[in-house]
Amino acid sequence: MDITKIELHNMTCLEFDCSCGRKHRSGIKHISVESGSTRNLPLFLEPFKNVFVVTDNHTHEVCGKKVIALLKRQGFVVSHHTFFSTGFLVPDEKALGELIIELPSDTDVIVGVGSGTINDLCRMISHKCHIPYVIVATAPSMDGYASTVSPLIIKRTKLTYEAVFPYAVIADTDILKDAPLDMLYAGFGDILGKVTSLTDWNLSHKISGEYYCDTIAALVNRAMQKCVDNLNGISKREPEAIKSLVEALIISGVAMGFIGNSRPASGAEHHLAHYWEIEALSKGEAHNFHGISVGVGSVVISKLYNLVNKAESLGIDIPDSSYVEDLLLKLGAPKSPLEIGITESVFYNSILNAMEIRPRFTILRHASQLGILEEAARSITSFYYK
Ligand SMILES: [Zn+2]
Ligand SMILES: [Zn+2]
Structure with a gap:
């Protein structure tokens, strides 16, 4: 089947x-x-x-x-x-x-x-x-x-x-279709996060031999692609675009159920989003919608993939950060940590420490093991906070 x-x-x-x-x-x-x-x-x-x-x-x-x-x-x-x-x-x-x-x-x-x-x-x-x-x-x-x-x-x-x-x-x-625009952006951001979560899963499979399923990865990818194809209709609240967005979100959930955990749907971009959320909660501050943070996290992690791949070829297809950024720009959703109120120090520390949120192998952990995470964190932080 x-x-x-x-x-x-x-x-x-x-x-x-x-x-x-x-x-x-x-x-x-x-x-x-x-x-x-x-x-x-x-x-x-x-x-x-x-x-x-x-x-x-x-x-x-x-x-x-x-x-x-x-x-x-x-x-x-x-x-x-x-x-x-x-x-x-x-x-x-x-x-x-x-x-x-x-x-x-x-x-x-x-x-x-x-x-x-x-x-x-x-x-x-x-x-x-x-x-x-x-x-x-x-x-x-x-x-x-x-x-x-x-x-x-x-x-x-x-x-x-x-x-x-x-x-x-x-x-x-x-x-x-009548949900607040921020919630539509969040839904798309949570889907866009699959660009990096699926890459993290594949990377872990290649490096640490973690179990990986091509079929489930393809299922999530196909749903994401359909959603990307309908991107222009999301903010216009077109029924077909909203349908492809919610279908992708449900398929992602079903995929997690198939695997038995959130591996296909949550990687380093989610760890960054969780870090920012916990940081806000600890100060009693409001935080962004989960998916909005995930969308931004996905751009940041794509940049990290690029830096790591330059230092040492990963030998897998890696996400293109300008493609990811461009999709958020086209949608009108936030695409950088500044736009969602993340301060420079929180941002820098999140790149260094988000991998501690859960023991899951991602590009953050790989960069850390290669000894290049600090340098990458400095580079990405200075890109945003000039
Ligand atoms: Zn999520
Ligand atoms: Zn399978």
């Missing part, structure tokens, strides 16, 4: 023997990406009766009210909880506790209506309470909808927890 030719809605409950020698599996029961797909929700929820809907004060207005009314009309017993926040809702101990307190004990299924934070909170509660959850996406802003991990802020630092697949993912392009 050629997984790269399978349509997204057929990637549900899929299990196949791959040429990499492993069996890949997706536990998602339903995926619906189309105009008006919210109407499929009652159908997907047929095996359940008591539904607990989770929204925040923004997503409640955008889609939550509609979802609750739709389910009540169809005879479901619906209870709900709405998080109230003036800025970003933080997926931390407080939010998790709030959700546990509000969760009715007879809940059959949780329906999250939102994007990254609501999805991460619902997934964690679903995992811990053994209750399936469905996500109704409200913004194409990150690739976590179909994955199995929950990045949470615990003790003011970002930690990623293994959790579960959603039971179903609903991505209604009529709703997604």
Whole structure:
């Protein structure tokens, strides 16, 4: 079976023997990406009766009210909880506790209506309470909808927890196309990050013999390419462009599920983004949308690839930083650390220390092992902070 030719809605409950020698599996029961797909929700929820809907004060207005009314009309017993926040809702101990307190004990299924934070909170509660959850996406802003991990802020630092697949993912392009522009930029940035995450995975395979799957890498690459081909339509909110963006984000999540961790979708560009985010959190400051930082991180890591490759040929295809930068420029999204408020010292230190965020082999670690990371950090920092 050629997984790269399978349509997204057929990637549900899929299990196949791959040429990499492993069996890949997706536990998602339903995926619906189309105009008006919210109407499929009652159908997907047929095996359940008591539904607990989770929204925040923004997503409640955008889609939550509609979802609750739709389910009540169809005879479901619906209870709900709405998080109230003036800025970003933080997926931390407080939010998790709030959700546990509000969760009715007879809940059959949780329906999250939102994007990254609501999805991460619902997934964690679903995992811990053994209750399936469905996500109704409200913004194409990150690739976590179909994955199995929950990045949470615990003790003011970002930690990623293994959790579960959603039971179903609903991505209604009529709703997604109206998401704030920054969230569209973030979604594209998270996809663009695959340019460097896939290269890191390949590099690690070549240098350290880490397991690698050509098929899954090709699957993610194909989804990214389709999204890049539709780049011009994203900021114009054209339905086809929004559809290819959200499909790429969901495929990236499915790919992580196939591998069993985030390797295909997260490399050094994510480590930089996490470093910047943790730095802001530790000072009690607001941070950028995850995908916006990842997009910038991807440009920076592409530059690093270039420098390392000049010092010692890596023998693999490496990303072209001007190509990556150009795509962000065409979209109108931030492309440099200055544009997203990263100070010179934080930026310099992030290149030196982001590899400590998790023990994953990336170009940052390789440059460090070659003894050229400091010089590269100085060079890239002086390029931006003249
Ligand atoms: Zn494989
Ligand atoms: Zn990401």
